[in-house]
Amino acid sequence: MNEMEINEMIIKCPVCSVEGVAKSIMKEIEIPHFGKVLETTIQCPECGFKHSDVIALEQNDPAKYTIEINKNNLSIRVVRSQSATVLIPEIGIKVEPGPKSEGYVTNVEGILTRFEDAVKKALKLFDDDTSQSNGKKTLNEIQELKKGNETATLIILDPFGQSNIVSDSVEISEIPEEELHTLKTGFSHIEE
Known part of the structure; x- marks a missing residue:
């Protein structure tokens, strides 16, 4: 840098x-x-x-970044802009941008740690049996990914193309127009 x-x-x-x-x-x-x-x-x-x-500071075309999470790529650099949605579909976890959303630079393991911390907070907030069961299952799946025992797909959807997964293995594709319109950006819009 x-x-x-x-x-x-x-x-x-x-x-x-x-x-x-x-x-x-x-x-x-x-x-x-x-x-x-x-x-x-x-x-x-x-x-x-x-x-x-x-x-x-630069705006690019909307982009979808996809990579398989495995034991060999936990240290790959990930740049997530404040307007990007991050998800791991196999586990059913997704973080969308909001008004206080922040951009950050981390690695694949750092993304998993952020999800892990969010699930731990949710387990403290929701104490019903269903939430506890689902939360513990999700937490276990994240921890297995961090240990390199499982594989899953990391997807970053960025309507402004400002995110990145720095790897030769990343697949970068366009976001279909109909999906682009449903993405949250974290920015408020005032209709006149």
């Missing part, structure tokens, strides 16, 4: 409102096989608030 420009400022914390303590860092970075992104971080030593985001 080539860093292009770094901008650091001390700002008023957006959470505790203390003036002149929060550090805001913005970096414009060129990511190979992806393009320019803006990486932003805000940290407040006063209250512990921390927020990070990766924002793609």
Whole structure:
């Protein structure tokens, strides 16, 4: 990754409102096989608030990225833009973007860990027998994928083509028009 420009400022914390303590860092970075992104971080030593985001600076054609998850590719780099939907159909898990959706750079194992953490939170929230049974089954399937004992399909659907799975094995295809219209982007639209 080539860093292009770094901008650091001390700002008023957006959470505790203390003036002149929060550090805001913005970096414009060129990511190979992806393009320019803006990486932003805000940290407040006063209250512990921390927020990070990766924002793609280039818009591309809508794209669907597909790769088989297996023991040999858990370390493949994954770039997920704030507008992308991530799913593993064999397990029945899907994360769609919302208004507070953040972009991130991770790897295939990191995607699985994010799903694993979400399922663990859901298991604490929903205590009925069906939710517990389904949650534990899903959690076990994710953990088997992380151990390399199973295979499944990782799909990223990005209406702005700003995501990527950096691998020669990734299949990149167009998103059919009818499917594109049903995708969430995480952005609010105001009708006049």
